[in-house]
Amino acid sequence: MPEEIPYKWKNQTTGQRQASMRNIVCQIVKLAEFFECAIAIESLNFSNKKAKMSEESKVYNEMLVLLSTGIFRETLESRCRRFGVELIKVNPAFTSVIGMINYMAKYGLNSGTSAALVIGRRALKLSEKIPQCLLRPEDVNKHDWSHWRRVASFIKLHRIRRTQLFQWRKALEGILTHGLWAEHQLSQQVHIETGE
Secondary structure, eight states: OOOOOOOOOTTOOHHHHHHHHHHHHHHHHHHHHHHTOOEEEEOOOHHHHHHTGGGSOHHHHHHHHHOOHHHHHHHHHHHHHHHTOOEEEEOOTTHHHHHIIIIIHHHTOOHHHHHHHHHHHHHTTOOOOOOGGGOOGGGTTSOHHHHHHHHHHHHHHTTOOGGGGGGHHHHTGGGSOHHHHHHHHHHHHHHHHHTO
């Protein structure tokens, strides 16, 4: 299980938060040096997020305001250049949804760590296929991201909580294709009966 590096942002001054972020960046770059690997991050624009803050939860909004992403990114980029560590920026599209559907329950991860797994896989140029039971016959020839967009829209429209996605087949019953859903139900019964 990957070890998380804690970041304390509540009840901290701006200077304390910035110092804490710099320490985290140092730890991340040291780990990358030790393992001789690159660091992958999402190529995010938080100015759009801040403009839509009224749509997000209060705690998340507070953290987003207090979190100085500019300093984090600048420090990370600078430190990576200084120590010769490759920094790969990837498209952030659907990383959370893909992580929650494909990896959260499978590996017992939280939603953030499962999204990080998707970010790492994307940096390695690996694709993320949608589970067959979420694939509609009319969408077979479409790009994978169009499928993930449909799933993300369904999750948002029905206000499905992240914790519900540990059992995503149950939470997403409304968009599962009927034939594949019946097969899934049958396989679940066999799965339970055999004890596998």
